[in-house]
Amino acid sequence: MEMKEASLKIFTGSSNPDLAKEICNYLDVPxxxxxxxxxxxxxxxxxxxxxxxxxxxxxxxxxxxPANHNVMELLIxxxxxxxxxxxxxxxxxxFFGYARQDRKDQPRVPITSKLVANLxxxxxxxxxxxxxxxxxxxxxxxxxxVDHLYASPVFFEALKEENTxxxxxxxxxxxxxxxxxxxxxxxxxxxxxxxxxxxGATTVExxxxxxxxxxxDILIIDDMTETAGTLxxxxxxxxxxxxxxxxxxxxHGVLNEIGRERLRQGVLDELITTNTVQLDxxxxxxxxxxxxxxxxxxxxxxxxxxxxxxxxxxxxx
Numbered sequence: 254m255e256m257k258e259a260s261l262k263i264f265t266g267s268s269n270p271d272l273a274k275e276i277c278n279y280l281d282v283p284x285x286x287x288x289x290x291x292x293x294x295x296x297x298x299x300x301x302x303x304x305x306x307x308x309x310x311x312x313x314x315x316x317x318x319p320a321n322h323n324v325m326e327l328l329i330x331x332x333x334x335x336x337x338x339x340x341x342x343x344x345x346x347x348f349f350g351y352a353r354q355d356r357k358d359q360p361r362v363p364i365t366s367k368l369v370a371n372l373x374x375x376x377x378x379x380x381x382x383x384x385x386x387x388x389x390x391x392x393x394x395x396x397x398x399v400d401h402l403y404a405s406p407v408f409f410e411a412l413k414e415e416n417t418x419x420x421x422x423x424x425x426x427x428x429x430x431x432x433x434x435x436x437x438x439x440x441x442x443x444x445x446x447x448x449x450x451x452x453g454a455t456t457v458e459x460x461x462x463x464x465x466x467x468x469x470d471i472l473i474i475d476d477m478t479e480t481a482g483t484l485x486x487x488x489x490x491x492x493x494x495x496x497x498x499x500x501x502x503x504x505h506g507v508l509n510e511i512g513r514e515r516l517r518q519g520v521l522d523e524l525i526t527t528n529t530v531q532l533d534x535x536x537x538x539x540x541x542x543x544x545x546x547x548x549x550x551x552x553x554x555x556x557x558x559x560x561x562x563x564x565x566x567x568x569x570x
Contacts, residue, residue, distance in 0.1 A: 259307055259308055259309040259340045259341070259556075260307075260308045260309065261280075261282055261308070261309050261311070261552075261556045262285045262303075262305050262308045262309065262310045262311070262339075263276065263277055263280070263282060263284060263285055263310075263311045263313065263552070264284070264285035264287045264301070264310065264311070264312050264313070264330065264334075265284065265285075265287075265289075265312075265313045265314065266289055266312065266313070266314035266323060266326045266327055266330060267289050267323070267326060268314050268315045268316070268317060268323045268326075268530070268531065269313065269314070269315045269317075269347065269528070269529075269530060269531045270531075271528070271531060272313065272315075272347060272528050272529070272531070272543075272544075272545055272548075273313040275528075275543060275545030275549075276313065276545045276548050276549040276552065277549075278545075279545055279546050279549035279550075280549050280552065280553055285301070285303060285305075285310075286301070286302040286303045287299060287300065287301045287302060287303075287330075288300040288302060289326060289330070295322075297322070297325050297326045297329050298329070299326070299329045299330050299333045300333070301333060301334065301337055305334060305337050305338070305339045306337065306338040306339070307338065307339070307340045308339050308340060309339075309340060309341050309343075309556050310334045310339040310341065310342045310343070311343045311345050311382075311552050311555075311556075312327060312330050312331060312334065312342065312343070312344055312345060313345045313347070313548075314326065314327040314330070314344070314345070314346065315346060315347045315348040315350075315529055315530050315531075316346060316348065316349060316350030316351070316369070317348050317350055317505075317507050317530040317531075318507065318509070320350040320351065323350070324350065324351075324369060324372070327344060327346075327373070327376075328372055328373065328376040329376075331344060331373065331376040331377050331378050332376050332377060334377070335376075335377035341379045341380065342377060342378055342379050342380075343378070343379065343380040343381070343382055343552075343555060344373055344378045344380070344381050344382070345382045345383075345548065345552065346381065346382070346383045346384075347383070347384050347527075347528075347529035347530070347544065347548060348383075348384070348477075348505045348507065348529040348530050349366075349369075349383045349386055349387075349391070350369070351365045351366045351368075351369045352366050352386055352387035352388060352391055353366075353387050353388075354366050355367075355387065355388040355390065355391055355394075356388075366388075366391050366394060367394045370391070370394035370395045371394075373395070374395060374396055374397055378397060379397060379398075380397055380398050380399075380400070380555065381395055381397060381398070381399045381400070382399075382400045382402070382548070382551055382552070382555065383399065383400070383401055383402070384401070384402045384403070384404055384504065384529055384544065384547075384548070385402075385403055385404050385476050385477075385504035385505065385529075386401060386476075387476055387477065389401075400551060400555065400561055402544075402547060402548070402551055402561075402564060402565075403565065404504040404527050404529070404542075404544055404547070405435070405436070405439075406547065406564070406565070406566070407527060407542050407543070407544055407547060408436075408502050408525065408542065409439060411525070411540075411542055412440065417440045417441060417442050419468075419469055419470050419497070420440060420442040420469070420470050420471075420472055421442060421443045421444070421445055421464055421465050421466065421469045421470070421471055421472070422434075422436050422437040422440065422442055422443070422444050422445070422471075422472050422474060423444075423445045423446060423447060423462070423464060423471050423472065423473045423474070423487065423491070424444075424445075424446040424447070424473070424474060424475075425446075425447050425473050425474075425475050425483045425484060425487045426446070426447065426448075426483065427446060427448070429446075429474060429475055429476070430444075430446055432474055432476070433446070433474040436472070436474050436502075440472075443464060443465045444464060445462060445463055445464015445465065445466070446462065446463055446464065447461070447462045447486075447487045447490065447491075448461045448462065448463075461490075462487075462490060462491065462494065466491055466494045466495055466496050467494065467495035467496070468495060468496075468497055469496055469497060470496075470497050470498045470500075471488075471491050471496045471497075471498065471499045471500070472500050472501070472502060473487055473488070473499065473500070473501040473502070474501075474502050475501065475502070475503045476503065476504050476505065477503055477504060477505035477506075477507055478501070478503045478505075478506060478507070478508065478512060478524070478526075479507050479508065479509055479512055480508075480509060480511045480512045480515070481508065481511070481512035481513075481515040481516055481521070481524075482511075482512075482515070484501045484503075484521055484524070485515045485516075485518070485520050485521060487499075488501070488520045488521045489520050492520065498522045499520070499521055499522055500521070500522050500523040500524070500525065501521055501523070501524050501525070502525045502526070503524065503525075503526050504526070504527055504529065505526070505527070505529050505530055506524065506526035506527070506530060506532050506539065506541075507530050508532065513535075513537060516537045516538060516539070517536070517537065519538070521538065522538060523538050523539075523540060524537070524538060524539045524540070525539075525540045525542065526539060526540075526541055526542070527541065527542050527543070527544045528541055528542070528543050528544060528545070529544060547564060550564060551564060
């Protein structure tokens with residue numbers, strides 16, 4: 254008897270349905286029909302409204318705010334898919350929440366990113382597809398395959414037409430030097446960094462900086478921003494030292510109201526981010542780039558058991 258090839262099915266949770274629709278448009282497949290809702294007592298409920306028996310199922314869900322709700326929703330979606338006899342379930346997390354709790358940096362604290370990884374595996378996920386993890390070692394927290402994509406090709410595509418003669422790339426802290434250096438090499442411009450001290454959960458003090466600043470256009474590179482404290486503190490210091498303009502690139506713009514208010518102050522000339530989380534830009538100086546083609550291509554290649562290595566290559570540089 255001839256075996257039927259597993260069909261591709263893509264479903265979305267409630268965290269970022271617009272991105273899921275873009276991914277489906279790129280792949281020219283319909284978005285799967287699923288009911289994802291909550292009972293009056295806030296318990297999440299999921300029901301797939303179409304047959305997924307033997308299907309290759311991809312569940313798109315960023316675990317951004319409200320993080321606990323979105324994590325639980327994803328776990329329930331995975332469980333429902335497994336119980337509906339999907340042949341394989343891939344959790345697509347454009348933004349992986351709890352990633353900053355990746356180590357014991359003080360006594361009697363959890364490693365929550367490892368806990369979330371355990372929960373996803375226990376729920377029945379066969380594979381993880383994610384983007385720009387806060388810490389690379391999180392890939393090792395999973396006992397299943399993890400495909401870790403980078404948003405940098407999307408940013409480079411947007412930047413390649415710009416004149417970079419007067420540009421200096423800055424890392425907002427020492428920990429981000431490796432990523433900032435990759436951008437500086439690709440764009441062919443100098444590299445610098447800001448020394449900072451965190452004074453609270455939402456406040457950062459930029460203390461000093463190293464690199465060419467006076468009269469330069471500065472591009473700060475970071476993986477995510479929530480309160481924009483690091484970016485605004487760095488931008489303030491850079492402008493005090495004579496920077497012409499200060500822009501920032503972050504993969505995940507998980508802005509809360511504190512961050513939005515800081516951006517309204519205008520110290521940062523532009524924030525360039527992606528749609529890994531659903532973000533209402535409003536009157537903020539934010540440019541959003543889509544990662545849907547990148548994620549869509551990764552889903553296609555995963556479904557067809559093809560290599561995704563070429564997705565890391567940068568075109569036009």
